[in-house]
Amino acid sequence: MNSLSRLAIVVSLASVFPLSALAADSKGSVEVVHWWTSGGEKAAVDVLKAQVEKDGFTWKDGAVAGGGGSTAMTVLKSRAMAGNPPGVAQIKGPDIQEWGSTGLLSTEALKQVAVDEKWDSLLVKKVSDTVKYDGEYVAVPVNIHRVNWLWINPEVFKKAGIEKAPTTLEEFYAAGDKLKAKGFIALAHGGQPWQDSTVFEDVVLSVMGADGYKKAFVDLDESTLTGEQMVKAFTELKKVATYMDPNRAGRDWNIAAADVINGKAGMQMMGDWAKSEWTAAGKVAGKDYQCVAFPGTEKAFTYNIDSLAVFELKNKDDMAAQQDLAKVALGTDFQKVFSMNKGSIPVRTDMLAEMDKLGFDACAQTAAKDFLADDKTGGLQPSMAHNMATTLAVQGAIFDVVTNYINNPQADPQKAASQLAKAISSAK
Ligand code: GAL
Secondary structure, X not given: OOHHHHHHHHHHHHHHOOOXXXXXXXXXXXXXXXXXXXXXXXXXXXXHHHHHHHOOOEEEEEEOOOHHHHHHHHHHHHHHHOOOOOOEEEOOOOHHHHHHHOOOEOOOOOHHHHHHOOHHHHOOHHHHHHOEEOOEEOEEEOOEEEOOEEEEOHHHHHHOOOOOOOOOHHHHHHHHHHHHHOOOEEXXXXXXXXXXXXXXXXXXXXXXXXXXXXHHHOOOOHHHHHOHHHHHHHHHHHHHHOOEOOOOEOOOHHHHHHHHHOOOEEXXXXXXXXXXXXXXXXXXXOOOEEEEEOOOOOOOEEEEOOEEEEEOOOOHHHHHHHHHHHHHHOOHHHHHHHHHHHOOEOOOHHHHOOOOOOOOOHHXXXXXXXXXXXXXXXXXXXXXXXXXOOOHHHHHHHHHHHHHHHOOOOOOHHHHHHHHHHHHHHHO
């Protein structure tokens, strides 16, 4: 069964168990389901909570732990099924369209806010299209994350005798060998499916370029999925995996980030929410740590846009709380403070153009510059591992193949490529 029909079942069940009206607080309340629970992420979401509360509304925190959000998505589906969805939930990419088609998202709540705040002119079309359903905003985008980063501890590099950040896969392996030889973890990593696939998509991008990446993960083109280049990507993935922390099983991404921050590991492949951990630890970009595009992906930008979707509510006060949250979320003050804490960049184009003036660090300035440049060249591509490129069903099929492959050193790259194509075709 594809995810659309699964969501259709959610809707029919939701009509059997009608929305339970939440008791209204004085000025309305909003429950927000999200998965921002690491130290750095929490600091970021607390900015939104504080502003909504300052505006007189009640914030009900619906945090569900688990990086990448798959647990949060499971919780959200079961709540929707029980007729008790929250007012707002973090939903991203094509999944927004699926939720939209269930009729559970509100096409009314954000109408006026979007006009008053001129959202259409503030956002790149690719972004506004993602958060609209049937031509109406059903979600507010809050930031832009870049996924294809490599995080480096320069002190550790120095101790291992590595002179510069790698720019090719060969240099990456050479750095990894030196780190291992000195007893460091070369590549900090958490063995969870979404983290494995974050690494996989970086490697695919490096080997196949933005064009090949798009054919594989956006177009789901069968000949690309089974082609020679994909086999090469799996071959490189196997090599990358030899540098991963051997004790990675089940490890959370922020614990892996802490290994690099604390000088136990040299590198981590992770989106720039990893920067939130460096920031929370009081470290400075360009000085205490380095952010570079994963080798071979300098001309590309895999984007991951966090967005908060609004569910249909009956209570007018609670709708007012949703509207307040949405207005705050795209306001300049919030966009700046939130992204500085979260490691992302603002989603407002007017802000992207003046990142240095706004006081953003070197990593964020590079990200903004590359986002705008790569949008013009085709280098800007949606992240598969972070729900931006495909449906959750297809993503889940890819996750399974990749994680099994990484955990089996005997696995054959050629077979993996054909398994990938098969798994995707049955999940479509
Ligand atoms: C991503 C999400 C980020 C960050 C990360 C780790 O999918 O977009 O905001 O939270 O997961 O949990």
